[in-house]
Amino acid sequence: MPNATKPPRSDRSAGAGPRWATKLLAWWGHPDTREEVQGDLLELYTYWVQTVGKRRADWRYSLSVLKLLRPLAKPKQSTVRRFDEYPQPFSMSPAMIRNYVTIAWRNLNRNRAFSAINIVGLSIGLATCILISLFVLDELSYDRYNEKADRIVRVYFQGSMNGGKIKEAVVMPPTAQTLKQEYPEVLEATRVRDGGVPIIAYGNQTFKETGVAFVDANFFQVFTLPFLKGDPKTALTQPNTLVITEAMATKYFGNEDPIGKVLTIKTANATCTVTGVVDEVPANSHFHFNFFVSMASEPDAKSPSWMTSSYFTYLVLPKGYDYKQLEAKLPHVVEKYMGPQLQQAFGMSLAEFRKKGNDVGLFLQPLTDIHLHADFAFDLSPAGDxxxxxxxxxxxxxxxxxxxxxxxxxxxxxxxxxxxxxxxxxxxxxxxxxxxxxxxxxxxxxxxxxxxxxxxxxxxxxxxxxxxxxxxxxxxxxxxxxxxxxxxxxxxxxxxxxxxxxxxxxxxxxxxxxxxxxxxxxxxxxxxxxxxxxxxxxxxxxxxxxxxxxxxxxxxxxxxxIQTTKLGYDKDQVLVLQETWRLGTNETVLRNQLLQDARVANATVSGYLPAGPSNNNNFMVYADDNTSQFVKTLRYEVDEDYIATLGMKMVAGRNFSKDFGTDSTGIILNETAAKAFGWGKNALGHTITRPDNEGRKASYQVIGIVKDFHFRSLHERIAPLVMTLGSNSGYVIARVKTKDIAGLLGSVEKQWARFGVEAPLDYTFLDENFTATYRxxxxxxxxxxxxxxxxxxxxxxxxxxxxxxxxxxxxxxxxxxxxxxxxxxxxxxxxxxxxxxxxxxxxxxxxxxxxxxxxxxxxxxxxxxxxxxxxxxxxxxxxxxxxxxxxxxxxxxxxxxxxxxxxxxx
Structure with missing residues (x-):
């Protein structure tokens, strides 16, 4: 109803209101209230005519009619309340919640068997979710502890040669400094080189250590590792200095102040002064080092070569900067610096190199992607997936x-x-x-x-x-x-x-x-x-x-x-004595002593294993003086007993032999390498030439083809491989023909002790190395x-x-x-x-x-x-x-x- 005080009933002769509005009310008004409403409106209309005039009364009457038409009109309230109109308690009030819980507990208790089934099933499901969530969160958290994690990228090398793809996490020595000089958006550039497994001594204490790295002086300005002692800006500016973790400081020096103490890296014949102590590297890091040696101590750190890759290189970019913009500029660096050295080594320009279907390039990967998205042949630690x-x-x-x-x-x-x-x-x-x-x-x-x-x-x-x-x-x-x-x-x-x-x-x-x-x-x-x-x-x-x-x-x-496939070599009953390079010239003596043992069928000295860790020795070669046909291979330096000891098979030609003095310039190919050169089984007698980045060349004649064997994981196809005669040390490998392994190892340990090596004998079996590859x-x-x-x-x-x-x-x-x-x-x-x-x-x-x-x-x-x-x-x-x-x-x-x-x- 309109907001007006109802006047006393008066004569209706004052008017009946606009006829169109009255008809509209008759047609569309609610049938139960139409007559009553119309009577009230007519009384109001008479009052409005007397007080505000007919014109304004017509407007009020028409507007009131429109408001009273369905569905705008509100239904008339009944004076009798229905049952469902009584107020209901709020469904989530404390009293109702208590009631819900009470009834719920009674129902669960009444149906104990089915409640138990539900609880056990849900608890296993929830426990599984929690465990997997912990696993997933840990995997996704790698390297995010670094304050600059969202701004750090790693440079990697990728290319293709003769149809084979190459992707390596290590790049050339000058890459970091060059990118810092060429591009102002590179705020910091730092390098890391894996230091292997050296022997480190302090006083009478000697330990074989893992987690040793050579790093640039600004490493700690890039990565977040809190210093407990020392100055992060100056700790590694001088040669023969190193920073250690707190655990190593306690291990070597106990409660003494480690700053200024000298550690001897015996395998490198170097002494280094401790200039800093840092907190432990978090477990969710893609590297795990305990010793950070100054890069100034590394002889190859200042090498100008763009033809060798051995340094992990990291860049810091400005906040909000898209690393893809910098990556788009890297081909210029490859052309400017790598191109001339490629021309000198192989006699062809980078354009000619690419025209033949080959390619080389530098690319960037965000730090937080390294753990889960790295598929490189060599990296600082095993990657996730x-x-x-x-x-x-x-x-x-x-x-x-x-x-x-x-x-x-x-x-x-x-x-x-x-x-x-x-x-x-x-x-x-x-x-x-x-x-x-x-x-x-x-x-x-x-x-x-x-x-x-x-x-x-x-x-x-x-x-x-x-x-x-x-x-x-x-x-x-x-x-x-x-x-x-x-x-x-x-x-x-x-x-x-x-x-x-x-x-x-x-x-x-x-x-x-x-x-x-x-x-x-x-x-x-x-x-x-x-x-x-x-x-x-x-x-x-x-x-x-x-x-x-x-x-x-x-x-x-x-x-x-994987465990039963033919690998191209016999991995069973093969004993591997590790780090025998510590013996120096006695390495060969140890092998000869093993050959005299009736429990040993054969023995060899080499730095290369077909399963597990091996030396990384890439070999860029071309065939028969044809510099347009070159192949990137892996090279094994082996002795005359390597192939026989590991049970490999020759498919053409012969093995190395002491009866041939010319075998120092001989070379053995695997079947894949022979196919890569286009020779197949007709490779015998052909020449392979290896140039270096200074224009020098070394030539080898093919004397044999060894049957393809899996020297890497079965994730990868067998790559071209060549073997040359050499004395690359690292392992003494022996094929054993006895079940008395404990007795044989006891004899070897006695022989090892006679050589006076400070490190204890470390050994494994080749089949264990193989199994570890697929852990x-x-x-x-x-x-x-x-x-x-x-x-x-x-x-x-x-x-x-x-x-x-x-x-x-x-x-x-x-x-x-x-x-x-x-x-x-x-x-x-x-x-x-x-x-x-x-x-x-x-x-x-x-x-x-x-x-x-x-x-x-x-x-x-x-x-x-x-x-x-x-x-x-x-x-x-x-x-x-x-x-x-x-x-x-x-x-x-x-x-x-x-x-x-x-x-x-x-």
Missing amino acids: IRYVYIFGAIAVFMLVIACINFMNLSTAGASKRSKEVGIRKALGSLKGALVNQFLTESVLLTFLALVLAVGIVYLALPLFNDLSGKQLTFNLMAAPWLLPALLLFGLVVGVLAGSYPAFFLSSFKPVTVLKGSGSALRAKLSSGGISLRSALVVVQFSISFMLIVGTTVVYRQLQY SEQKIGRILGLFAGLTIFVACLGLFGLATFVAEQRTKEIGVRKVLGASVPNIVRLLSADFLKPVLVAILLASPVAWWAMSQWLQDFAYKIDLSWWMFALAGLMAIVIALLTVSFQSIKAALMNPVKSLRTE
Whole structure:
């Protein structure tokens, strides 16, 4: 009604208002109030004419009519209040929440078996998620402790020669200084060179150390390593100075002040003064050094050569600067500095070099990408793999999804037990929102109980998981203030997601249908809303389980293939004595003593192993004075016994021999190198020339071709390799023909001690080195197998609970069938078939996905197994057998029940 004081009734002759407005009210006004409203408007209109004039009265009348038309008009309030108009308490008030929790606890306690199934399944799923989250967060955190992490990039070398690709994390010695001079956007440039495994002494203490590096003086201005003693700006400006970590300071000097103390690097015959002590390098760093020696102590640090690569080079760029802009300028550096030296060494310009299908270039990689996105032949530490981060993340999600599906399935399957509760609550006035809150509270309460159990599982399982993953993960709620709130939020989200469908499904029951009893309408509701979804969820569960079984099978088969494939050499019964270069000239003496031992079949001295760490010796050569046909190969310097000791086979020509004095200029190719030069088995007699960057040349004549052997990981194809006769030291390798390994090692240790070497004898076996090459794959296989087993267990747990519910619901049906003559096998087959169908559908749907995923994983191997149908058939059979075994217990139990008892069941 318009805001006006109602005047006393007056004569209506003052006017009836605009006729169009009166007709509009008659047509569109509410039929129940139209006459009453029109009478009131006419009285007001008469009053308005008398007080404000006819024109303004017409406007007021018309506007009032428009406001009173439907749907703008408000319905007339009844004086009698309906039941549902009484005020409802706020659904999330403290009193209501207490009520939700009380009822939820009673329901969980009443259905202990199914609550236990849900809690165990969810706790395993949550524990898996927490463990994998710790793993993923650790992988993603690498090098981010550096204050300039988002501004640091590493320079790497990439090229191609004769169809072979080259990608190395090390670049040429002058790269850092050149880029700093050429481009003002390079604020800092620093280098690192791996120092190997030297012997370091202080007084009477002598240790073989790892983690030694030569670094530029500004290294600590680039990387964040807090100084505990010394000045980071001046610590490494002078030659023969070094900075050590706190652990090394304690190891060598105890409680003494290490500053000014002198350490002797015996293998380099150098003494270095300690000028600083830094905190430990974090575990999530792509390098792990304990000794930082000044680069000024390195003889090759000032080399002008652009033809050798041995320095890891890092640049600091301005904030917000896109490193791709600088990377686009690097071809200019290659042309300006590398081009002339290439011309001098090979007699061709860089343009001619590229015209022949070859290429060289410098590129940049952000520091934070190094750990997960580095695929270089040589690096400061083993890299991670972003694909495994994705795989484990997917497993965590899959596990949680399966656990949540269990909860949904068991909740909807048990809907008939709670249907009367829902009907009575609604009949007594409970709103749907309050029922939804009640069921969500039960879900969240159950999830928090599972979360408490999951935290306990994580604490117990973390040491095992660290062993499997090779990490040092920690889980401390007190040390990380954000962890507890994150876990609580995680539990709340999981509880709401898992309980959402059951909550809305159960709260949708109609009181009339429910309270009439188990009528057809209720059964139809439970059937259409529950069974179809439950079947779909079982399909999802076993699709995931099937894919994990396939993945585990393929990983196992690939690892088995690696262990059993023909490598081109015999890795068994080969003893490798390490770091024998410490013996000097006695290295050959030790080999000769081994040859005199009846337990040794053969022995050789070399710095090269076909498995495990070896010297990196690239060899740029061209064929028969044809400088246009050159190949980048790897060179092994070996003696006359190398090939025989390692069990390699010659396919053409001969091995090196002491009977031929000209073998010092002879060369042996592997089959791949012979093909790269275009000679094949006709390579014998051809000449290979190696130029250096000063224009000098050394020529070799091909005397033999050795059968291809795998001298690198099976991830990589066999590359061109040449062998020359030389005395490159590092290892004494012996083929053993005795089972008395302990006795042989005892003799070797005595011989080693006679030489007076300060370092203890270090040895390994070639097959152990080979196995270590694939430690990452083995680790992934073990973790994948563990999580696959847990996933299948959780899925079966839910299937068992579901089978129990179904058996209870069909108790009367089973009794009737037995009375009518059905046998126990028939009933078991009937009950099991309902669960077998979704499992078969899961296998059909998951097979293409599993095939694609494992094909992608195998692409990382140059030598790999073929995916066979039997792997998928085996995985499918395992899934079916596991499902049948899971449901058969309840099926047999239900089938064996006395029919009299079955027919009495309410």
